[in-house]
Amino acid sequence: MxxxxxxxxxxxxxxxxxxxxxxxxxxxxxxxxxxxxxxxxxxxxxxxxxxxxxxxxxxxxxxxxxxxxxxxxxxxxxxxxxxxxxxxxxxxxxxxxxxxxxxxxxxSPLKIMAALRKIHFPNTISIALVTALRYLGELELRIKEIRQGMKVRGLRLSLLHP
Known part of the structure; x- marks a missing residue:
């Protein structure tokens, strides 16, 4: 697997x-x-x-x-x-x-940083870019955790009851 x-x-x-x-x-x-x-x-x-x-x-x-x-x-x-x-x-x-x-x-953020360093990209921009990309991945994980927490508590998303 x-x-x-x-x-x-x-x-x-x-x-x-x-x-x-x-x-x-x-x-x-x-x-x-x-x-x-x-x-x-x-x-x-x-x-x-x-x-x-x-x-x-x-x-x-x-x-x-x-x-x-x-x-x-x-x-x-x-x-x-x-x-x-x-x-x-x-x-x-x-x-x-x-x-x-x-x-x-x-x-992996490490692979992205290594690739950007190889082409001599400015370090400050590289760190900002990798941080932004990492944040998007973390955001997805947090949304999944919130959905699981809602499911455990018996809460459901509904358009009729926001």
Whole structure:
């Protein structure tokens, strides 16, 4: 099971991940159709080099959002449906960036610092960048802990009772 989690032989250099995110940020808005799906496929390949389980999870999330978008396209609730469809379409359009960003967040801060030192990046900016990326990972853990605490106490999230 541990082999499925993370393969040490195939880790992508963090500098490469930064460059992929930078290039993808522009390409996502410049390409359409087949080119977008090629970009999406490449982002899933980056996720695959990091972890097979993460690939499955990210694939199901994308598929779920895509199906939700198709279902909402047939429901007419006025402007609300249009706004939700627009937001989901934007998330799907930015999904290649989210995929590569997820791998970057899950990458060890020590590896990121070592890669940034290798290219003689200023130390103050490197520390700030690594701290920000580390914070995003910690934020996810804290949200999971809060949800578990709510579940233990019998509290449930509901749109009707915020």
């Amino acid at each position: 541990d082999k499925l989690r993370k393969s040490k032989a195939k880790n992508v250099n963090p500098i490469t991940l930064f460059l992929i995110i930078l290039i993808s940020s522009f390409l996502v808005f410049l390409v359409n159709g087949t080119s977008y799906y090629a970009l999406l496929g490449m982002s899933f390949v980056v996720v695959l080099t990091f972890s097979y389980l993460e690939l499955i999870k990210r694939g199901f999330i994308y598929l779920g959002l895509y199906l939700l978008l198709k279902i909402l396209a047939h429901i007419d609730l006025g402007m609300t449906t249009g706004a939700i469809i627009g937001l989901i379409a934007l998330v799907l359009k930015l999904y290649p960036i989210f995929n590569v960003g997820r791998v970057l967040i899950l990458t």
